[in-house]
Amino acid sequence: MRRFAVIAAGLAAVAVAGCSSSGSGSSPSGASSSPSAASTGTITVFAAASLMGTFTQLGTQFEAAHPGDTVKFSFGPSSGLSTQITSGAPADVFASAAPANMNTVVSAGDAANPQDFAKNTMEVATPPNNPGKVDSVTDLAKKSVKVALCQPQVPCGVVAAEVFKNASIKVKPVTLQPDVKSVLTQVETGNVDAGMVYVTDVMAAGAKVKGVSIPASDNASTLYPIATISDSKHKSIAQAFVAYVLSPAGQQVLTAAGFQKP
Amino acid sequence: MVPVSAPSHLTARERARRAARGGASRSVPAPLLVPALIAVGFLVLPLVGLLIRAPWSHMGAALSGSDATQALILSLWTASASTAISLVIGVPLAWVLARSSFPGQRLLRALVTLPLVLPPVVGGVALLLAFGRTGFLGQYLDSWFGLTIPFTPLAVVMAETFVAMPFLIITVEGALRSADQGFEEAAATLGAKRMTVFRRVTLPLVAPSLGAGGVLCWARALGEFGATITFAGSFPGQTETMPIAVYYALETDPDAAIALSLVLLVVSIAVLISLRDHWLRGGSAA
Numbered sequence: 396m397r398r399f400a401v402i403a404a405g406l407a408a409v410a411v412a413g414c415s416s417s418g419s420g421s422s423p424s425g426a427s428s429s430p431s432a433a434s435t436g437t438i439t440v441f442a443a444a445s446l447m448g449t450f451t452q453l454g455t456q457f458e459a460a461h462p463g464d465t466v467k468f469s470f471g472p473s474s475g476l477s478t479q480i481t482s483g484a485p486a487d488v489f490a491s492a493a494p495a496n497m498n499t500v501v502s503a504g505d506a507a508n509p510q511d512f513a514k515n516t517m518e519v520a521t522p523p524n525n526p527g528k529v530d531s532v533t534d535l536a537k538k539s540v541k542v543a544l545c546q547p548q549v550p551c552g553v554v555a556a557e558v559f560k561n562a563s564i565k566v567k568p569v570t571l572q573p574d575v576k577s578v579l580t581q582v583e584t585g586n587v588d589a590g591m592v593y594v595t596d597v598m599a600a601g602a603k604v605k606g607v608s609i610p611a612s613d614n615a616s617t618l619y620p621i622a623t624i625s626d627s628k629h630k631s632i633a634q635a636f637v638a639y640v641l642s643p644a645g646q647q648v649l650t651a652a653g654f655q656k657p
Numbered sequence: 658m659v660p661v662s663a664p665s666h667l668t669a670r671e672r673a674r675r676a677a678r679g680g681a682s683r684s685v686p687a688p689l690l691v692p693a694l695i696a697v698g699f700l701v702l703p704l705v706g707l708l709i710r711a712p713w714s715h716m717g718a719a720l721s722g723s724d725a726t727q728a729l730i731l732s733l734w735t736a737s738a739s740t741a742i743s744l745v746i747g748v749p750l751a752w753v754l755a756r757s758s759f760p761g762q763r764l765l766r767a768l769v770t771l772p773l774v775l776p777p778v779v780g781g782v783a784l785l786l787a788f789g790r791t792g793f794l795g796q797y798l799d800s801w802f803g804l805t806i807p808f809t810p811l812a813v814v815m816a817e818t819f820v821a822m823p824f825l826i827i828t829v830e831g832a833l834r835s836a837d838q839g840f841e842e843a844a845a846t847l848g849a850k851r852m853t854v855f856r857r858v859t860l861p862l863v864a865p866s867l868g869a870g871g872v873l874c875w876a877r878a879l880g881e882f883g884a885t886i887t888f889a890g891s892f893p894g895q896t897e898t899m900p901i902a903v904y905y906a907l908e909t910d911p912d913a914a915i916a917l918s919l920v921l922l923v924v925s926i927a928v929l930i931s932l933r934d935h936w937l938r939g940g941s942a943a
Binding site: 474475478541568571585 | 789791808905909
């Protein structure tokens with residue numbers, strides 16, 4: 396009987412520990428702050444691949460400003476992320492690289508009132524030695540130039556198609572990549588001569604790629620909307636994160652990375 | 658390696674199995690029955706989900722709306738090509754592993770069967786680093802012959818072969834090890850040259866395993882995703898195989914994704930039926 400009591404107590408302790416750790420996220424500091432406020436926790440932000448650098452930084456800054464809160468990210472193509480959210484993926488915030496993918500989530504009833512927080516334009520990225528001798532976007536139409544694009548349903552693929560339409564050229568890519576970062580990787584590894592990526596991606600890649608800018612008359616842009624997800628279990632933290640992205644501090648990080656104001 | 662019993666003995670054991678199975682079915686203990694039923698549900702229910710959600714009424718439209726046909730054709734011929742390559746170079750390797758002995762043989766076997774356990778994406782990265790345009794071999798192919806492998810159907814075949822060939826090798830090696838070498842010795846005694854023995858005695862002896870290994874290899878190649886998308890990229894008609902088409906279709910047109918999945922399911926069932934002599938009856942796998 397006594398042995399049973401010990402085991403039961405042990406199980407209860409484990410159960411309590413399990414509850415408290417899942418409630419306050421993985422950071423031990425979360426447990427020490429007042430549990431009654433129930434304001435600390437972990438949120439998961441689904442963000443477009445092109446936001447990888449800036450949002451990782453914003454997450455760190457947000458965590459510093461909100462002790463006890465943890466922000467986790469899932470980066471990917473906006474089209475894929477929106478499908479995941481409408482299929483019930485546990486997201487708290489969605490930051491899309493195009494209004495169309497946000498609209499999918501909104502019309503499914505999974506989010507409401509998205510706000511535009513940034514704008515991005517396209518640039519041609521080539522390997523540093525520019526093996527395909529790409530000097531302008533029209534060079535991408537040459538048969539000898541191996542081009543990587545995003546899948547046509549991914550925002551970076553949609554915007555690239557607009558650019559080609561504006562420039563009146565037809566481009567036959569060798570590969571259609573799942574998201575903009577994988578296009579950049581193909582350029583960085585030198586497996587293609589050029590890739591259509593965002594201005595911000597070229598800037599983030601630094602010396603690993605060479606940027607060939609697109610004339611404003613041909614270039615196209617995409618707006619980035621952000622919204623909290625209706626089913627979020629940490630609505631207040633999710634809203635605080637969205638507010639942080641829209642705040643001057645958040646906008647500064649985005650502008651420094653090459654994003655434009657919406 | 659599973660030892661292959663002599664045919665007569667196998668039949669006896671088979672008969673015993675069936676008798677045992679029939680006799681035990683009335684008294685499966687609950688501690689075994691419950692988890693077994695959970696296992697069945699876990700394996701079968703997802704497929705039921707596929708069948709329930711299938712766009713039966715507009716199947717044709719769902720399939721024709723995507724690049725299904727060219728993806729299927731690409732998948733079928735690349736999987737067949739990689740199986741053919743595996744047969745041509747994998748069977749001799751299986752023979753070397755089974756019949757000869759040399760220092761480092763165990764290490765060699767471990768190395769060539771590594772892709773069995775290696776995540777396919779890692780295989781794709783490795784292929785890219787070796788045969789990509791800036792890879793340690795690929796850079797010479799590019800600068801000497803102007804040959805770029807990534808993003809071509811050849812890259813698809815290479816990725817599939819890399820992942821699938823070990824299945825054929827271990828199947829055939831196991832069969833070779835357990836096959837009766839008496840016939841080969843007899844043929845040699847009667848004056849047959851070693852290649853003649855291989856062609857006329859060894860291969861017919863392991864023919865069933867050759868078939869099973871080939872089908873297994875083909876099925877694995879058909880389903881290849883990770884290594885292919887990493888090394889070969891994705892472009893409709895060029896490198897977008899069925900699994901990749903399913904993956905992307907799910908983002909834009911779920912009905913098409915389900916329809917494509919059903920096509921792959923039908924192909925898989927066909928594979929299973931062709932393997933039924935080896936697997937469904939149980940007993941010796943090799």
